[in-house]
Amino acid sequence: MEHNAVEPTTKGYALNKMCYSLNRAANRAAFLADEDGYCAKFGLNEEERDAVRSRDRSRLFAAGANMYFLAKLDRVKRPAPAGAAQA
């Protein structure tokens, strides 16, 4: 599944709206603190929530993610696990 740059789609609107909100630092922090709760606020359906959890590009595209907004999700850095070396 690839990003479709030719055919219009309305699929994934809530998913893309959630991703768009991640332009803001406070929203990224809220997302990291409670990913499921944050997605619920945007009304993501089950397919979209599962795709976000997986961070799997094919699943995210299948759920309707638009590349330009999906990039915002890519930029949210999960905190390093406790004890991991800091890059």
Place this chain on the structure above:
Amino acid sequence: MAQILGGLTTSHVPMIGRTIAANKQQEVSFKPFFDAFEPAHRWLEDNKPDIAIVIYNDHGLNFFLDNMPTFAIGAAHEYRNADEGWGEPEPRSFAGNADFSWHLIKSLVADEFDVSSCQEMKFDHAGITALDLIWPGHGPVPVATIPVVVNAVQPPLPTPLRCYKLGQAIGRAIRSYPEDLKVLVIGSGGLSHELGQMGKINQSFDALCMDKIVNDPEALTRYTNAEIVELAGSQGLELMTWVVMRGAVSGPVEVRASNYHAPISHTGGAMMLMTPREEAAVQAASLA
């Protein structure tokens, strides 16, 4: 009357902006790309444009799917950068020229291009990277900036032919502005890449685009968007920003700087500076 000094095109890969921010242009593998701007810098020093029309695509910063214009023109006195998801950037301000913007918008609408006018606009890295390449140093740029945004986000996207015609209408608008201003037209985007599939670069198609944009821009207008996606990847559609530029800088042009470097990050990286050929030179060439 205002006049068009020339057209400059460039890729705007975030890695280019990060390299400039870290001042590591001389240390990276794509140093030749940065070096290629040197003749452009000298040309700018000699010609000193007053206005830069920056044609680019927004990357999910200013526009969301709730309201996605096909063509949008900035009509603000000032444009600012913003967090694009990488973290709060150092705040920067780019002066506009609202009088010029409104002339452009009125002229385009009269010319049957029903563009969106934006009295506020967050200025995307696609526009800022181009200005940073052209005027290095991260200081205030010495021109008024006029953002022109082409939808590359939500299909259906405008066709190359429509983009070329928009550029021609922008050219007419510039030439009909009563003040004696010098205008540089910038197309920021491309060349081949697809973010969903890192590394979808097509060097031979990129070379063809760089030839046609100079010698036969109308050839580029005969591609369908689906064909461009097939050849150059989904984000290869950012070629539209070059096509708009070339519509504005119409007629025969002389190439003053040009470079192609692949890959820059995941993209066929390219820059070009072209200026309208002097009438005498054009005649001499046609007689030769």
